[in-house]
Amino acid sequence: MFTVLFSIILVFTNNQFTNKTENIMQFELIKLPYAPEGLEPVISKQTIEFHHGKHLQTYVNNLNNLVVGTPFEQAALETIVKEAEGALFNNAGQILNHNLYFTQFSPKGGGHPTGKLAAAIDAEWGSFEQFRAAFEAAGAGLFGSGWVWLAKDSEGKLSITKESNAGNPVTKGLTPLLGFDVWEHAYYLDYQNRRADHLKELWKIVDWEAVGKRY
Ligand code: MN
8 A cells, every 4th residue: 555655656756857848838828818809999909919829929939948957947937037037038028028918908998097006106196197198208218129117116116117128127126017018019010100109099908907906
């Protein structure tokens, strides 16, 4: 009886540590909480399909390949973003960024934040309108590819951070609450060069309930 049990444990333990296929599939493409056409006309079905199904899928595939044989093989996504550099950081950062991005929108989005988050925004910028203007200006003024984030520190104080390329406020010890993607792949099919117009439209689909939960 003991021998059988011991063998079972051995086989199980062995599989856990030697089965590489499990490691290769460590990171998965998140499912969208809406249909690909659900955010139209702010973001077209075509843009969502490319952005989620091609760009994000590529980051996921890249990271699954890159982590093999590194100290990050069993690491959580956020740990890789905080500690890794180079291609590992870039692909992990973009997965974290897009996971936050795609889950902060809703076909029933728009309106304004409520509760504690609304109070914190008012405390920092005076009003939701002034916060929006500052956020749009940060996104429009970011040179090249990157992200504009609303983030909070450990005391709940809010700030807007501009991050180039795969950057995320977690690398500064902050918690990301809302992120607008200003890589051209996020808007070029629908808005071409008009990044500022795209940013202005995005407020119509922000799911403030989802963002509020992050605060
Ligand atoms: Mn993107």
